[in-house]
Amino acid sequence: MAIYSFDGVDLKMMLRGAVELLGQSKEEIDALNVFPVPDGDTGTNMFQTLVSAVKEAESVNSNHIGLVAGAAARGGLIGARGNSGVILSQILHGFARSLSGIERATAPDISTALEEGAKVAYRTVMSPVEGTILTVVRKSAEGAAARQSGDLLRLMVTVFKKAFDALQETPDLLPALKRSGVVDAGGRGFVVILEGFLRALRAASPVAKTSSETPVMVLTRETTVKNQPVFQENAGAINYTYCTELLVKGSNLPVENMRAALSPFGDSLMVVGGEGVVKVHIHSNNPGLVIEHCLKHGTLHDLKINNMADQNQELLTAAERTGTSKPLGIISVGAGEGITEIMKNLGADAVVSGGQTLNPSTGGILKAIDELPSKRLIILPNNKNIILTAEQAGKLSQKEVTVIPSKSIPQGLAALLTLNPEDDFETTGRKMARALASVRSGEITTAVRDTEYKNLRIKKGDIIGLADGDLISAGKELTGVLEDLLKELIEGEGRLVTIYYGEKVTPGYAEEITERARQKFASQDFEIQDGGQPVYDLIISVE
Known part of the structure; x- marks a missing residue:
């Protein structure tokens, strides 16, 4: 059945489908890493970014596609993680900007929106590199522009095929990908998102729409990010005690007027949204005034008021003591x-x-x-x-x-x-x-897969060493890899070498390997610190 337009309800369905499929594929995407180090997180970053986008889109009580797309863009912007997540958030931003003011989108609307998403993504990166997600996005947008059809389903099939073909070509554009025998991870993530869109769009029939209250995937605690960043702070002063956050829902919400009216009540003000829903964040000493003003424009939802003085008692005490x-x-x-x-x-x-x-x-x-x-x-x-x-x-x-x-x-x-x-x-x-x-930087960790890189043949479980981000050594013993790494990093005499040992390394073993290094590189000064870091057994600093 042909589909000639779709609205915000359909877009939510497509976003859910993309999150579901990306969630199933994120570990596979994470594994597409040029280096066999345990830091491949492209799929996870894109998934978490898209989860944030979908959650914000779901908060819009409207079938207006422009409003839903705008909310998804805002959610993606705040939830973006890593380079791949930031680029994805900018694709969503360009897509939403193009659909702004449109209630139902047609094939030409979607084609234009994809093109705008690609342009915004390219502008995000200072020196765009071909053979990455940027290439895949651009080629998919070009495929949409060349497709002369009003059927959205046919359009998305074309977009998906173009993106898939572009993904297969990424190793020809980036030699590092070809050497490792992988395609670009970010590009793969984008192809998975398009496939999720396509699956959901195929379900966008009158029968499917009548059951739209039952989502393809329900966002629960398990699908949100479990490990939120924690903050450890010291001295400073709090000018406004209460952090107030809420959603305002209503019709024709005057975003600019609300922002201007709330500005005198405090600082760190953020008023973002569209005509149907607005998110408000402000640090204020009078949250009641903030709430009263917001009530003038609509109903309040997800209200949160936190006393920042309680959260930052040490910081507050220091400010009171110094007065500055x-x-x-x-x-x-x-x-x-x-x-x-x-x-x-x-x-x-x-x-x-x-x-x-x-x-x-x-x-x-x-x-x-x-x-x-x-x-x-x-x-x-x-x-x-x-x-x-x-x-x-x-x-x-x-x-x-x-x-x-x-x-x-x-x-x-x-x-x-x-x-x-x-x-x-x-x-x-x-x-x-x-x-x-x-300073020069070195890291030592364990290979997570077999690979060949330059003249190195690496097996899963080998100890590997990176100098300033480049893989230069691999072996079965940490001491040998450390020696190779120090030979690469140290130039001349009188350098200060600091070794930070990770959570898996005992203090005794750290002292032992550092002493061996002192004997091997007698003209250098060595320090050892308990870093407690995950992933890397050793982090080496050479100054």
């Missing part, structure tokens, strides 16, 4: 009790839990930004897959945020070492950025 707040705040991303404690001791005001396999969401980083009293902040992502997420959080904040593109824990720690309380915001940022080049 820091002119700038530092947010660092890290994992492991030892790493976290070191970051705090070096001056990080908030440590967001995250790293390999557990990328924080845009909303998680935004929460850390909002909860710090400083109006100007610096973020250290400390992972190449978190940089885009941090930048997106900074753009969503009303505060002035600078992201220093640190790609490893050693780079982040080197940046923190430059902190001087007498430096202003700009000077601090410049010093941190320069510090990234002063």
Whole structure:
């Protein structure tokens, strides 16, 4: 049966179908990693991002496709995790922007929306690389534009086929993919999403619509992100005690007028949404006034009021003692009790839990930004897959945020070492950025699959070593891989080598392998720290 248009109810059904299929496929997508390290999380990041998008879309009590698409875009924006999640959120953003104001979408509308989604995604990445999800999205949009049919089902079949073909070509565009015998993970995730859309669209018949109250997949606690980022903060002052969040539902909600009217009540204000539903977030001393104003425009839902003074008693006490707040705040991303404690001791005001396999969401980083009293902040992502997420959080904040593109824990720690309380915001940022080049980073972990890379033949379970992100050593013994890694990282004499051992390494064994390294590289200074990090048995910093 031909389908010539669909509305917000159909879009919700398609989104549910995509989440269901992506949830089933995320582990397979995670495994599509060029390096055999246990940090493949592309599928998981895309899944969690899409879950956030679907939850927000489900909150819209309307069959207006523009409103539903807009809500999905907002949910994806806040829930985005990792580079793949950020790119997916931008695809949704462009898609929704194109459908804004449209109640029912036709095939030409969807074709234009896909094209806009691809354009926005490309603009998100500073130096787009072909052979990635970006290529797959662009080719699918080109397929939609070339399809001369008013039947949406036929259009989506064409889009899916074009995306699938583009995915198969990704190894020809990226040699690293061909060497590893895999296709691009982000591209694969997008193809799975399109397949989920297509399956649900095929069910969009009059019979299916009458049973639309029974979703393809019900979003429950089990499908939401279980491990939310945790924040560890120190000194600062809270100007507004209550964090108030709620949804306002009604017709023709005046978003701009609401934002202007609520602005005098506090700070960290966010008023986003469309005509049917608006999400409000504000830090205020008078949540009652916020609620009374919102009641003028519609009904209230999901109301949450948190006393931030109770949540941040240590922070509040320090502010009362000094009577001042820091002119700038530092947010660092890290994992492991030892790493976290070191970051705090070096001056990080908030440590967001995250790293390999557990990328924080845009909303998680935004929460850390909002909860710090400083109006100007610096973020250290400390992972190449978190940089885009941090930048997106900074753009969503009303505060002035600078992201220093640190790609490893050693780079982040080197940046923190430059902190001087007498430096202003700009000077601090410049010093941190320069510090990234002063340190080399090494990681040692266990291979999760067989692979060949350059001249290395790696078996699942082998110990592997990476120098500045490049796989350079593999073997059966950690000490041998560490020696190879240090030979690569150390140039000249008088270098300081710091070894951070992970949660699976005992203190005694860490001391033993560090002593062996001291004897082998006698002209270098060695330090050992309990990092407690997951994934990597050792993180090595060479300054």
